[in-house]
Amino acid sequence: xxxxxxxxxxxxxxxxxxxxxxxxxxxxxxxxxxxxxxxxxxxxxxxxxxxxxxxxxxxxxxxxx
Amino acid sequence: xxxxxxxxxxxxxxxxxxxxxxxxxxxxxxxxxxxxxxxxxxxxxxxxxxxxxxxxxxxxxxxxxxxxxxxxxxxxxxxxxxxxxxxxxxxxxxxxxxxxxxxxxxxxxxxxxxxxxxxxxxxxxxxxxxxxxxxxxxxxxxxxxxxxxxxxxxxxxxxxxxxxxxxxxxxxxxxxxxxxxxxxxxxxxxxxxxxxxxxxxxxxxxxxxxxxxxxxxxxxxxxxxxxxxxxxxxxxxxxxxxxxxxxxxxxxxxxxxxxxxxxxxxxxxxxxxxxxxxxxxxxxxxxxxxxxxxxxxxxxxxxxxxxxxxxxxxxxxxxxxxxxxxxxxxxxxxxxxxxxxxxxxxxxxxxxxxxxxxxxxxxxxxxxxxxxxxxxxxxxxxxxxxxxxxxxxxxxxxxxxxxxxxxxxxxxxxxxxxxxxxxxxxxxxxxxxxxxxxxxxxxxxxxxxxxxxxxxxxxxxxxxxxx
Numbered sequence: 001x002x003x004x005x006x007x008x009x010x011x012x013x014x015x016x017x018x019x020x021x022x023x024x025x026x027x028x029x030x031x032x033x034x035x036x037x038x039x040x041x042x043x044x045x046x047x048x049x050x051x052x053x054x055x056x057x058x059x060x061x062x063x064x065x
Numbered sequence: 066x067x068x069x070x071x072x073x074x075x076x077x078x079x080x081x082x083x084x085x086x087x088x089x090x091x092x093x094x095x096x097x098x099x100x101x102x103x104x105x106x107x108x109x110x111x112x113x114x115x116x117x118x119x120x121x122x123x124x125x126x127x128x129x130x131x132x133x134x135x136x137x138x139x140x141x142x143x144x145x146x147x148x149x150x151x152x153x154x155x156x157x158x159x160x161x162x163x164x165x166x167x168x169x170x171x172x173x174x175x176x177x178x179x180x181x182x183x184x185x186x187x188x189x190x191x192x193x194x195x196x197x198x199x200x201x202x203x204x205x206x207x208x209x210x211x212x213x214x215x216x217x218x219x220x221x222x223x224x225x226x227x228x229x230x231x232x233x234x235x236x237x238x239x240x241x242x243x244x245x246x247x248x249x250x251x252x253x254x255x256x257x258x259x260x261x262x263x264x265x266x267x268x269x270x271x272x273x274x275x276x277x278x279x280x281x282x283x284x285x286x287x288x289x290x291x292x293x294x295x296x297x298x299x300x301x302x303x304x305x306x307x308x309x310x311x312x313x314x315x316x317x318x319x320x321x322x323x324x325x326x327x328x329x330x331x332x333x334x335x336x337x338x339x340x341x342x343x344x345x346x347x348x349x350x351x352x353x354x355x356x357x358x359x360x361x362x363x364x365x366x367x368x369x370x371x372x373x374x375x376x377x378x379x380x381x382x383x384x385x386x387x388x389x390x391x392x393x394x395x396x397x398x399x400x401x402x403x404x405x406x407x408x409x410x411x412x413x414x415x416x417x418x419x420x421x422x423x424x425x426x427x428x429x430x431x432x433x434x435x436x437x438x439x440x441x442x443x444x445x446x447x448x449x450x451x452x453x454x455x456x457x458x459x460x461x462x463x464x465x466x467x468x469x470x471x472x473x474x475x476x477x478x479x480x481x482x483x484x485x486x487x488x489x490x491x492x493x494x495x496x497x498x499x500x501x502x503x504x505x506x507x508x509x510x511x512x513x514x515x516x517x518x519x520x521x522x523x524x525x526x527x528x529x530x531x532x
Contacts (some may be wrong), residue, residue, distance in 0.1 A: 010078050010213075011182045016277035017216035021303060022295045024268045029302020032309075064117070064172055 067093050067133060073423035078181075092140050092200060099137045101178075101204045110176035110203065119169055120197040121145070121189075142200065146357070146378045146405075150425050151185040152241035153407045153415060154318050155389040156226065156234050158195070162188040163222035163311045165195045170214075172302055179206035185221040185246070192378075200506030208297040212488065215303070216277070219269050223310060227270060228252050230314045231260045234386050237408075244419055249274035265310025316394070317387055330441075331478045336517030340356055340440075342413035344469060345371045345513055347524045348436065351467050355435035359464065362413050362442035366392040366404055372436065373403040375502075378436045380434075382409040411442075411460070412450050429463060433530050437465030444473040444480045447494055447521035454493065454502035462506035468525045472499050477519045496521060 067084045075083035080098025084091055091263060094102050105111050112126055114120040121143040129139040134402065151159055162185055162462075170180050178201050187199040224247040229236050232255060239247060253274045261267050295303070332340065348355065358372035363381035372379040381404055383389050392406035414428035439461060446452045452460075461468050469473050473480055474496060475489075500509070507525035 001199060011217060013211070013213040014216040014277055015280035016275075017219075017273065018211045018293050019280060020268075020273050020276035020321070021211050021215050022293060022299060024272070024306065025295050025299030025303035027268070027302070028265075028306030029298050032302050032305040 067091070067129070067131065067136070067139070072424065073095065073307065073421060076187075078201060086130075090142060090144060092123070092142055093129075093133070093136055094138045094140065094201065095135045096137045097135070098201055102137070104205055105178060105203045108176040108178065110173060110178055111200075113176070114169060114197070117172075118194070118196070119165060119172075120151055120200065140200065141217050142198065145189045145191060145196075145198065147380050148426065148431060149190055149380075149405065149407050150415070151188075151221070152238060152239075153409060154190075154237070155393055155406065155408055156229055156237065157390055157393055158190065158406075159185065159222065159237065159318065160311060160314060161195045163218070163226065164308065165197060166218065166222070167308045167311070169197055169302055169402070174206060174304070175205055177206050178203045179210075179212060180214050183190070183218035183221060190405055192400065192404055193406070194402060209294045211293055211295045212303065216248060217349055218307065219247060219273055220252075222246075223266075223269055224249055224252035224305065225296075226311065226314045227260060227263060227266055228255050231256050232264070234390075235316045235525075237386070238281070240341060241415070241418065244425075244492055263310070264313035265306050269307065269310055316362075317390055331518075333517055336515060339517060340471075340515050340522070341368070341371060342369050343513060343515060344438070345374070345523050347469050347522065348372055348375050348377075348424060350511060350524060353435075355467070357434045358436045358438065359432070359434040360438040360440075361409075362423060362440065362445070363392065363406070363438075364388045366395065366406060368438060368440055369404055370397075370400060372438065373400050377403075377435070379404045381406045382411070383503075384408070384410045410450065412446065432464045433527075434465050436467045436469060436473065437461055439468060439470040441471055441473060441479075442469060443499070444477070444483060448480060448483045448491055454499055455505065458502040458506050461503075462527055462529065466511075466527045466530045468507065468523075468527070470503075470523050470525065471515070472496055472521045472523065474519050474521075 067086075069086040070086055072083040072085060079095065080101065080125055081092055081094040084093060110320050111120070115122045123142040125139040126139040126141055129136065152163070154162070165188060166180070166183055170183075173179055181204050182202055184199075187197055187202055188195050189198050190196070225237055225240055228247065236255070245249075249270060252270055256266075256270070261271060262305075330337065348358075354375070355372070355377045358369070358377040358379045360366070360369040360372065360379060360381045363369045365383070366381040369379045369381035369392075381389075382391055383392070383406070386408050389406045389408050392404070409428065415425075417423060417427045417430065418425040443457065446457050447454055461470070475484070475491075475494060503509075503523070507527055508531065509523065510526050511524035512521060
């Protein structure tokens with residue numbers, strides 16, 4: 001068990017938490033990736049029905065580099 | 066030697082520790098933490114985080130005192146004006162602390178580093194801005210390695226926020242007992258069935274809990290997975306998922322808006338403005354100029370702002386988490402870094418907690434303040450909570466060098482409401498007894514009736530705790 005953690009082992013990560021990460025991470029990764037692909041298309045369709053104002057309001061996003 | 070002054074809460078991480086010397090906080094980096102710290106700086110991650118104001122900047126101490134064979138460096142981080150703890154935060158403060166942690170994690174991963182932990186105690190507030198304080202929380206990231214902090218993130222942040230959102234926001238008080246965060250099995254048992262549909266909650270809370278339970282007694286029964294890899298792709302996915310899960314948790318709706326506040330007071334607009342001015346004047350009369358002001362029962366920070374206007378760092382305490390939430394959510398730029406809203410019950414103030422009862426300071430330990438403001442609160446203490454006036458005076462004397470206090474007499478309509486459904490067992494609740502009680506600990510500086518009301522504003526100076 002120790003071999004896969006850093007040599008400090010500062011925090012007890014919990015075996016169950018490590019195990020589940022891989023599963024949740026992949027599922028989440030796929031979902032996020034898919035959502036990133038689909039959302040622009042979704043917005044294009046939705047914007048046909050909304051005003052410019054709402055479009056601008058929804059445009060603000062988190063930008064870390 | 067630094068280890069003599071090691072802080073009672075900083076002993077778990079072999080990479081280094083916090084110590085205090087002459088009221089200044091320092092961080093010693095041990096040789097064990099050298100490689101990671103150097104990479105933290107050299108990779109440019111530190112600069113990015115400082116530039117975005119996400120982490121406390123630090124300066125290096127050129128010639129640290131004494132000798133310590135384990136020591137690599139000593140740094141002096143930017144000071145936090147008032148230390149607060151997650152169990153004193155309103156919902157959105159805990160939520161923003163969670164989002165800050167994830168934002169930092171994402172930036173760290175971009176620079177080949179990862180957070181060693183995800184404790185809510187790694188975050189402090191400067192005014193209304195959350196900031197990361199654990200400079201040693203970063204270690205080199207090897208793609209494929211799992212995140213050690215995932216469990217802690219879910220227990221410190223996601224679980225309590227989710228339970229608060231789906232049950233009642235008061236539930237965050239639990240964090241004063243569960244210092245390691247809310248256990249997932251507790252969260253799952255408290256959440257109503259519909260929480261399963263909350264974004265990400267099924268994975269990060271329910272399934273996570275089930276996984277924890279399954280491997281709880283690992284080693285005793287069945288096989289323990291010896292190799293667990295999580296690809297960089299899955300790691301990114303995990304972070305994005307946690308972020309969207311936290312974002313989706315809705316803050317409590319604020320019942321009253323700024324404009325409606327007046328409806329709930331018995332002040333006329335004119336008298337209210339007059340009180341504002343009087344408070345400002347009284348604050349101006351405090352000498353030396355106050356640097357730290359505590360406003361007890363601050364509600365939405367209306368009067369705390371008067372102290373902040375004069376350049377003081379103001380902590381706006383209120384017992385009502387929704388009021389604190391309202392204060393925190395106010396986007397007034399003027400007070401973003403000078404007013405800190407916190408949840409606190411002055412009849413049951415935060416006590417010292419943790420290992421040896423010393424890791425987290427009590428409210429008293431974090432004082433005294435230069436000025437304590439106690440506006441529209443005395444009747445709640447003396448009548449609402451049956452606290453004798455001499456004891457209220459003693460309490461104020463233990464936390465403030467000066468006190469600005471509004472005496473609310475029995476004739477006031479608000480007190481009449483308090484007395485409406487109970488027997489009046491308060492023969493000594495009047496202004497004469499009030500002044501007598503205060504003068505045991507304070508000398509009177511100013512006294513002025515608030516015209517248009519039955520109330521009087523006082524400015525007192527502590528006889529014992531000198532500025």
